Amino acid sequence: MKDSVAVDAKRILLRYGTPISVLDNISDEERIGLARKIARTTLPEREERLRELLTEAGHMQVAS
Numbered sequence: 479m480k481d482s483v484a485v486d487a488k489r490i491l492l493r494y495g496t497p498i499s500v501l502d503n504i505s506d507e508e509r510i511g512l513a514r515k516i517a518r519t520t521l522p523e524r525e526e527r528l529r530e531l532l533t534e535a536g537h538m539q540v541a542s
Contacts (some may be wrong), residue, residue: 487512488501491513495525495528506533
């Protein structure tokens with residue numbers, strides 16, 4: 479069951495703009511946590527909120 483949840487989390491994160499190179503460096507547990515947070519975010523805000531979460535976690539740099 480955990481594998482299918484991890485796969486679904488990966489799909490969600492990819493759908494809302496996580497680069498593959500970033501996603502490859504995130505553990506399954508963290509992917510699942512991020513996907514759950516994004517699922518609770520309103521649809522129009524998901525992409526921006528995901529970038530904020532990835533930046534806060536140190537996975538992405540803030541674009542200048």
